[in-house]
Amino acid sequence: METWNYIEYAAWGLSALFGLFLVVDWLKIDSTYSEDVLTSSREGELEAMTEESHKG
């Protein structure tokens, strides 16, 4: 086995770790928070606030 073979295995392993983190965290977040909170983002909040400030 050469060094580059070990690097290949390391790349496979790291890829799996990053993938695992993404999936575990995704499932954890989805089960902890309600859909109402997670999808509450609305565009134009800053602009609306600026308008409010002008009116205020």
Add this chain to the structure above:
Amino acid sequence: MADFDITSGERDGMGPHGTKVGLLRVLGPAHVWALGVGIVLVGEYMGWNFAVGKGGAYAALIACWFAGILYTCVAMIDSEVTSTVAAAGGQYTQAKHIVGPLMAFNVGLYLVFAYTMLEAANAITAGYLISVVATMTGYTGELDQRPFIILVIMFLAWLNYRGVLATLTFNLVITAIAFAAIIMLFLSTSGILGGGIMQHAALFEGHELPYGWIGVLASMHFGLWYYLGIEGTTQAAEEVRSPARALPFGTLAGIMTLLIAATLTWYICSGVLPWEFLGDGVNGSVAPLFDTARLSGSNALIWFLGFGTLFATLASANGCINDASRAWFAMGRDKYLPAWFGAVHPKYRTPYRAIIFLVPIALIFALGAPLDQVITFSILSGLLEYTFMPLNIILFRKKWPMGSIKRGYEHPFHPLPAIVLLTLCGITFFAVFLGYGTQLVAMIGFYIVVSLWFHFRRYRYVDRGAQFTMPWPKPQGY
């Protein structure tokens, strides 16, 4: 309501429309620059040189500057519109507010395809570069590139998932190194620092325009490579602290950086590499800046440009994940796609479902599709997007004339940039048709089919009133 600051740590991203968890407003102009230039700079390291193969070195320079004009128009128009429509989704959101839902749906798809395909192309390139490094370090076997391709996509997806500030700070550092490498190569090979190795006169003699003016036209297709992706700065609109200042500043500084980088790249490479070798990006010069460094005879330059090539590739893939996920997220938020995609991570404040959803798609294209087809699909989607921009700005100025709403930046000489952009897009479509007519027709067919699906099936689910949340006056004439 007027007493609190939306950019404060306490309130940011949360406002009067009921947002409980929004994207985090933490970015500055430097991050916008890093996003735009980071996506593009890989085009200086590889890809642009196909323009030399199509029409010779002078044709590549003409394409470089004409495409530079095209993208300067793109940057100016984008800066004006997006500093006003400062929301995730960029051109998709612009189209939704200014043109209409069907245009917005199409533009959203152009964005997602252009960036996801480019991400896949960058991952393939990174895998190839690592195999070159293995060969250079004496490895004699056949390196399996797949784990490295997958690692690039998984690592960058993880970085994007964990937060936009770290993602774009990482891009800022690696993009700055990649740009500095081009400057250093120019200084070292042009004779400013040490002896010069430029041979422009000798290399060009008898090969000024080997295929005549039709070669110049054909090279326009690859001239786009010098700048393709600078319009991606708009996707940061909802995450910058001051959209009206940061977006125009970052975008315009970005296009200036790229004009310098593109011209220097052409000057360096065409003065050292014969045009036949330079213009063959498959069997000749795959990475022309790196090849030029190798001919310089300096080991320090070889390593610097080697890292520059790899960093430019990673920065591009990183920016693409950021941009594709914002476009997908914005479409989900408006229910143009299932609302499930419009979720924001409560801790990291990123569009986490959009980021995760696009990972397998990028992997499929990176592992299963040929590089040239992936790149062509990306370029064509980008070109369709640029064609929409002039129509967009003309309608924007017509519906909301100057003074009717507050703009962060007002681009000069309107409608001249829009007309120039439309003309150059027309020329580039013709150039693309010459080389990739079948793909162009197939892709337009694809967008027509999905448009029909959106019109007849999907639009019924869109909450038509809720999608327009900008506090603007009614457009003129309505």
